[in-house]
Amino acid sequence: MTNFEYVLLGASFIAISAGIVGVWLVLRKEALRSDVVTHSVLPGIGIAFLLFQEKKLWLLLLGAFVTSLLSLVSLDTLSKHTRLKKDTLMALVLSFFFACGLWLLVKIQESKNAAKTGLGNFIFGKMASILPEDILFALIVLFLVVTINFLTYRWLFFTSFDRTFSESIGVKTSLASFIVTFMSILTIVVGIQAVGVVMLSALLIIPSTIAIIIEKKNLSRIFVWSIGINILVIVIGTILSYSFPKTPTGAWIVVICFLIALVFFLKNNKK
């Protein structure tokens, strides 16, 4: 396979995971939380790089996983223990973690380490920077997401639509929330290199919102639509960012997502 085909393969793995997780996030009205997660993977990448001084993807992703989990934990703790409202807290947590990440990134760039090259890709995303071994990670995450989905589908289904009812029949809603959070962090962590920190949340939210607008009743069809739109958008975005090499993939993906969304938003109204 050529490099381009490898990249497209990896991109579609990411697209499928994002399509599945995005639907749960939007249905559970946790879409904005994913924005916090995507911004807070950055300090983890920086810390992991400073600790191990090499650009081993799995180490960076481990760091990213830890800090994004930490950001959600601090968001929940703060909203429990202070008078501040959720949106203010989200702005605070998001900008604090992102600032830590940027500070570390500048620090690393100042330190003239030869292996530093490419860390900037994590911010806006560069699909072309994916290596064949990174695709293995995307595949593992896709496998995990699909397995978790099959095992806990009914749980997630019930708790997404009626939390009080599912609580009353003995379903553990907090565990279900944790599962969704876990899946979204996994997806975000493999997606950052390709799509970028700043715009990955759009990839999670916009295609699944379109899918929910198109198909109102059947959840499995919603999943199919969401995955389909995701793959389409990521493939076009990758091709465009290949044709204009300076531009980041994430930005193209968002632009295409929005144009597709616009068509369906307006079409939806006519019904």
Next chain:
Amino acid sequence: MQDIWILVVVSLFALSSSALGSFLVVRQMVMLTDTLSHSILPGIAIAYIVQGEKNNLFILIFALLCGLLIVSIINWLNSRIRNRNDAVLGSVYTFFFAVGIILVTLFGEQADLDTDCVLFGEMLYIPFDTLDWAEMPRNFPLALVVGIGVLFFVWKSFRPLSIISFDETFAQSIGVNVTFWNYALTSLVTIVTILSFEIVGSVMVVAMFAFPPAIAFLLTKRLQIMLIISLIVSIFSVVIGYYFSVWQGGSSAASIVIVQGIFFMLSVIFNKVGFINKIKI
């Protein structure tokens, strides 16, 4: 001398943003600055590309036009689609940001603008970019006018602003012109957001608006005192954050936000312990 210029200009912006931010935090409107700071990027990029050099007035006009365009697109979409307001808002502003990033990466080189400016701002370049007619940074007069203007506005119209912040219906009933004050507040927030975008970068603008008022919000229950505490906190965090970045390296704008975050954590902890609440202010 260079340090002093940077500190003065950044502090002036920090003062204006935390004064306006106090009202935003109370009214739960902080995300407005996040939306604005992301979505005005195409306007700024076009202003740079068309002009080929920095011109604050030009940037301000283009960014304002861009902001107006976004607000009207959001309103138009919201009127056509019901029940999906958050999705509309989220997709419109990331779309504009993405368009801005594409413009910057495609045409930025000829206009002295790159993605680093978008992320980190240009704080350290403040003293090197001087006016033609005086030995002072280009941003200084603007920062001074905006700073004094905002503080004067907040001081003079504190009563109507605080009344509409807590109860709009009540404010309407006692004859306060709610629409006027809302527009005044939002347009000042927009102007300060656009101007501080250049200094601290797109994502950190929201921290300048949110952190000092949030810290003050935890420490007191009175709006006047909250305003004063947040002004003091904003100055302190600018000074400490700047010297931290001089000492340790790293991005200056980011280290200001980190210092604010540490202040915030301290105030959460002390507030929990009940240390501050025992001191009667």
